[in-house]
Amino acid sequence: MKYSLGLVLIAFLICSGCFGSLDLDQRAFVVAIAFDQPEEGEGIKVTIQTPIPRLMRPGEGGGEEKPFVLLSVTEKTIGEAFTQLQRQLDRDMFIGHTHLLLFGDKLARKKGIEGVLDIFKRDFRVQRITQLAVVQGEASGILELQPTLEQDPSTFIENVLSKRGGSSLDVTTDLGKYLVVVADEGYEPVLPRLFKKGDSIATGGMAVIKEGKMVGWLSPRETRGYTILVNEYDRGRYEIPSPTIPGEIIVVRVRQAESRHRVKLLGDTLQIRTEITGGFETLEFTGPQGPSAKLESELAQAVSKEVAREVRAAIDRAQQLNSDIFGYGRLVRGLYPEYWAKINWSEVFPTLDIKFSAKTKWTQTVRRPGR
Amino acid sequence: MNGRVLATKQVGRLLLGYTVGGTILALPTVTTAAFGTSAWWMLLIYGLVFTLGGWLTARLASKFPEETLVEFGAKILGNPLNWLINLFLIAMFLAVVPMETRLMVEIATIAVLPNAPSWFISGFFLLVVTYSIVKGLDTFAQINEILIIASVLIGAAVVILGWQNADLTHLLPLFYLKDFKLQPDLLLTTSFAFFGYPILLYLAPFLKEPRRMTAYTIRTLIFIAILFAFFTFTVLSVFGAKETLNQGWPALELAKSINIPGIFIERLDLVLILSWIPAIFTTAACSFYFGVLGIVRLFKIKNASAIIWTLAIVFFFASGSLTNFFMWNRITTYLSYAAIVISLGIPFFLWIAYLIRPNSKTRNGRGGGQR
Numbered sequence: 135m136k137y138s139l140g141l142v143l144i145a146f147l148i149c150s151g152c153f154g155s156l157d158l159d160q161r162a163f164v165v166a167i168a169f170d171q172p173e174e175g176e177g178i179k180v181t182i183q184t185p186i187p188r189l190m191r192p193g194e195g196g197g198e199e200k201p202f203v204l205l206s207v208t209e210k211t212i213g214e215a216f217t218q219l220q221r222q223l224d225r226d227m228f229i230g231h232t233h234l235l236l237f238g239d240k241l242a243r244k245k246g247i248e249g250v251l252d253i254f255k256r257d258f259r260v261q262r263i264t265q266l267a268v269v270q271g272e273a274s275g276i277l278e279l280q281p282t283l284e285q286d287p288s289t290f291i292e293n294v295l296s297k298r299g300g301s302s303l304d305v306t307t308d309l310g311k312y313l314v315v316v317a318d319e320g321y322e323p324v325l326p327r328l329f330k331k332g333d334s335i336a337t338g339g340m341a342v343i344k345e346g347k348m349v350g351w352l353s354p355r356e357t358r359g360y361t362i363l364v365n366e367y368d369r370g371r372y373e374i375p376s377p378t379i380p381g382e383i384i385v386v387r388v389r390q391a392e393s394r395h396r397v398k399l400l401g402d403t404l405q406i407r408t409e410i411t412g413g414f415e416t417l418e419f420t421g422p423q424g425p426s427a428k429l430e431s432e433l434a435q436a437v438s439k440e441v442a443r444e445v446r447a448a449i450d451r452a453q454q455l456n457s458d459i460f461g462y463g464r465l466v467r468g469l470y471p472e473y474w475a476k477i478n479w480s481e482v483f484p485t486l487d488i489k490f491s492a493k494t495k496w497t498q499t500v501r502r503p504g505r
Numbered sequence: 506m507n508g509r510v511l512a513t514k515q516v517g518r519l520l521l522g523y524t525v526g527g528t529i530l531a532l533p534t535v536t537t538a539a540f541g542t543s544a545w546w547m548l549l550i551y552g553l554v555f556t557l558g559g560w561l562t563a564r565l566a567s568k569f570p571e572e573t574l575v576e577f578g579a580k581i582l583g584n585p586l587n588w589l590i591n592l593f594l595i596a597m598f599l600a601v602v603p604m605e606t607r608l609m610v611e612i613a614t615i616a617v618l619p620n621a622p623s624w625f626i627s628g629f630f631l632l633v634v635t636y637s638i639v640k641g642l643d644t645f646a647q648i649n650e651i652l653i654i655a656s657v658l659i660g661a662a663v664v665i666l667g668w669q670n671a672d673l674t675h676l677l678p679l680f681y682l683k684d685f686k687l688q689p690d691l692l693l694t695t696s697f698a699f700f701g702y703p704i705l706l707y708l709a710p711f712l713k714e715p716r717r718m719t720a721y722t723i724r725t726l727i728f729i730a731i732l733f734a735f736f737t738f739t740v741l742s743v744f745g746a747k748e749t750l751n752q753g754w755p756a757l758e759l760a761k762s763i764n765i766p767g768i769f770i771e772r773l774d775l776v777l778i779l780s781w782i783p784a785i786f787t788t789a790a791c792s793f794y795f796g797v798l799g800i801v802r803l804f805k806i807k808n809a810s811a812i813i814w815t816l817a818i819v820f821f822f823a824s825g826s827l828t829n830f831f832m833w834n835r836i837t838t839y840l841s842y843a844a845i846v847i848s849l850g851i852p853f854f855l856w857i858a859y860l861i862r863p864n865s866k867t868r869n870g871r872g873g874g875q876r
Binding site for chain 1: 675676762
């Protein structure tokens, strides 16, 4: 019995041959995919970026040749596009390591991104941490650029979209987060904005999505207001007019900012109030003064006012676009489900009176009080 | 299959190994479909009900420390009814094996071996399961002890790491009964997750200290209820109710949503998913073992090996007949109906029969059973 069992085990192991497994040199790793509206006709233009392994080795490359290759096709479905792209590759196209999905703004507005993402949310190889972004202009154009600091644009974009930038002028959204927000009632997703700036790639601002389609942009400053409201703010510099010396500008860094939302239903009237608190430090004084105690209260007020101004701009823009990107609707639904069942949030949100207060404090130590 | 080989703590591990199986991978989806955002605390209520069922079962089994249900059932019910109940129980245990095998195929195919034929995965899985139980209860209990602890610990690690994406507002509304969909199939499929403690009806003669079985059973079932509730709580707080409902295997999605910056293994999710496979193994093996034990006792068969290997072949073809996810779900629903009868109906019925039977010898468990 033991021998026969052993034979069966060996047979299984030998016959299996690691079913369907492929060596690394037989795979074409797709690191980024761009989706665009084709200039002519229907369908979706799909562009993939795959690294060229021999040019990725240290000491290799460095010449004119880019260390990645771009392939494009235009098809009605993403599945068919992948089939056609595979025909141009001698290796198996593998999307398990795709880090970046980019959407051209025309496509995002016209067809939306829901239909494009369908295949990715069903394929188990695709990671939920794959980053998404909307490109102002053609998405495939961004992938053609050769960044100076990184070997390929996808790594560069991945880095600039991460919070390492620390400006809070953009947002980070991965596939998992997008799917969670888009599934939720009373909450709409946003995607970071990318655009060409000369020969380089720049970030800042974000695309607002409603019902799977892009409905507009938020500027970088409005985006910073948004990150404060949804508690995703990292840190950022603000230029504040000096409250004591006319014409002087004080650059401060708001290091933390936190929002607390309160939703109350009084009769049929919804009251939303957000309290923002934060701390800042001074970085630069363009005038003759330096940090001083007499400046403390007035500077704190001025910083709070500037923070409030950006937050207000973000709220106004979202209401104008009728897209609840802050998730107030989700809170209303959670706290007052009976009320939620009676209303149409798309009709309520644009006219909602969202009250908020911003209070910041000078929290950091001062290295050099004098001039 | 005889002899008092099990320490009492191993009862808890066997219960854990059986109960925490493949169903946990889909449990949040099913429970959320039934109870919305209240799913996690409803699992605690389920847990209380099944702990009561477990207590009754353990108490009854410990009244007959020398016998299994096959023997003591005949005393309190009479032969025909006892045969019927035992056959029902055995059929249920055995039916779980191809279900878990098919589940194993599903998970392995979507996550680890996308191109492997299902016959290979199910064949290999059944071979290992069969080999582990053919060696006897003591060997199997030791294997189970190691594997289930590893599975639960790694599962807990996934859950804790999953908290990086948690948002507690996803859990609102907390007690909204209008979200409840009291459909029998949803309610019973949730209860199927707790199926496991009926193995106690066959376990007492193998325990070194059968008297302590009840205490360990209660502790384990409470632990399982908390585990299920906490797991569902985490899934809901990470994905929200709507996105949870969109997912076939939220446990796997939870593993995929984890991002550990700086870690060198890019596809960490696969490592975590692979580590959960032992939980499926222990459920299949426990079910197989106690199904065979019931057959051996009921039909007084001396050579269990022939039965085990024959059944393994039957399971191989049975699992292959479950063609897809939908069929697996449908059969799981049918099994859930049987499971609720076995988990709650039969213990209550046996207790009533035990209490109303005016036979002091039987009550004291000195009826003398075959060992």
